[in-house]
Amino acid sequence: MMKGVVTVLVLALACSLASAYDPSPLQDFCVAINDSSSSHAVFVNGKFCKDPKLATADDFFFSGLNTPRDTSGRLGSNVTLLNVDKILGLNTLGISLARIDFAPYGLNPPHIHPRATEILVVLEGTLYVGFVTSNPENRLFTKVLNAGDVFVFPIGLIHFQFNPGHTNAVAFAGLSSQNPGLITIANAVFGSNPPINPDVLAKAFQLDRNVVNYLQKKF
Numbered sequence: 001m002m003k004g005v006v007t008v009l010v011l012a013l014a015c016s017l018a019s020a021y022d023p024s025p026l027q028d029f030c031v032a033i034n035d036s037s038s039s040h041a042v043f044v045n046g047k048f049c050k051d052p053k054l055a056t057a058d059d060f061f062f063s064g065l066n067t068p069r070d071t072s073g074r075l076g077s078n079v080t081l082l083n084v085d086k087i088l089g090l091n092t093l094g095i096s097l098a099r100i101d102f103a104p105y106g107l108n109p110p111h112i113h114p115r116a117t118e119i120l121v122v123l124e125g126t127l128y129v130g131f132v133t134s135n136p137e138n139r140l141f142t143k144v145l146n147a148g149d150v151f152v153f154p155i156g157l158i159h160f161q162f163n164p165g166h167t168n169a170v171a172f173a174g175l176s177s178q179n180p181g182l183i184t185i186a187n188a189v190f191g192s193n194p195p196i197n198p199d200v201l202a203k204a205f206q207l208d209r210n211v212v213n214y215l216q217k218k219f
Contacts, residue, residue: 022092022094022176022178024094029052029055029092030047030049030052031055031059031088032048032084032088032089033048047084047088047091049091055089059089060087061089062087065080065097068101069101075106075107075108075109076102076106077102078101079099079108080098080100081098083096083178083179083180084096084178085179090178094178095177095178096116096177096178098173098175099170100171100173101169101170102125102162102163102169102171104163104166104167105163106169108160108162109160109185110158110160110184111158111183111184111185112158112185113153113175113177113180113181114180114181115155115179115181116155116175116177116181117153117176118175118176118180119151119152120152120153120172120173121171121172122145122147122150122169123170123172124168125146125163126144126146126163127145127161127164127169127171128142128145128162128163128164129144129151129159129161130159131157131159131160132158132159133157155176158185190215191216191219
């Protein structure tokens, strides 16, 4: 009886680990299709796939990533993510790409990607980057990157990028999922819908309730 229970637990753990990341494809590609009514569509990995015989080069193509993005927003940064929604051929391939533009003192604020490790390379300018490990250590790893430097942010950990310079900065990032997901910490905590009870946040952050109310109005 005990062996049977152990076997079930091991299998359950193996299944949970196997489904924790994008599954490996069992065919060359599985181009996503938005028209689920097609008689040739098959549902795979959260997307309907077109008949491989109908795939074209445009399904694997995107143009314009060389163009600077607008960084006039309040954070002074702009992320252009090329995931499966932008390049349909990425479906089941377990990868995506992002361009990140920074104005001087621009910030890509603390956030996590729940489904992807990120590897970032700086093309122009200087970036101060870092990530924080999980509880209980909450250890901070930081580095100042210049053009040509590379840094890795492990899956699911809080990380950030900040431009401390007087000139613009540009970086490109590869992510190990066709849909890495994004949770910006401040937005999630203080801008949730509906709002988290201020008493909860006041206790969690050891803040006055009025400060919490102010922060919730900001987000």
